[in-house]
Amino acid sequence: MSFDPLIERDFLDAATCGRLVAEMSASRSAPATVYGRAESGAVDERMRRTTRVFPSAETEVLVRRLLLARMGAADAHFGRRLCEVEEPQFLLYGVGGHFVAHQDGNTGLLRSERESRRVSAVVFLNTQAEAPGPGAYGGGSLVFHPRGAGEPSSLTGEAGTLVLFRAETTHEVTPVTHGRRFTVASWYR
Secondary structure: OOOOOEEEOOOOOHHHHHHHHHHHHHOEEEEOOEOOOOOOOEOOOOOEEOEEEEOOHHHHHHHHHHHHHOHHHHHHHHOOOOOOEOOOEEEEEOOOOEEEEEOOOOOOOOOOHHHHOOEEEEEEOOOEOOOOOOOOEEEOOEEEEOOOOOOOEEEOOOOOOEEEEEOOOEEEEOOEEEEOEEEEEEEEO
């Protein structure tokens, strides 16, 4: 199976990204969990150093509705019958924030509801840049390690971009070096 992400550069416009970043900056948050032996998840900053943000219900509904509107395109691109979108996770990576290489599901290795994930979705809300600047972040690359590929594939975050990829694709977020990285993650089942 080849690495075949679906990338939509203008999934969200600049104004919507700015509004979401502002809301996330002012919303309740908690350390993000990882799943392993504990079904409910646990905080393990060696594996994942990320903050999960809880915006308004209206914001969650908006993002979920936009992701649902792309489900047909994901169906066609990946050749999989998808039927739902999980609740979006609004994520903030500060300096040092990262997520080690992992898969999101569809591997046959997990015995949980996450195993039914077929396609992963990441929405970038701000832009990655080498030099510090207003609203930008450094590091924090989304790096893919597709099975059978010789070299990893790195994606530079660009505000408003939606990236869809097969849930069984190994991927990671490299450590953020400056600024704050704002993203939304979700999964199609």
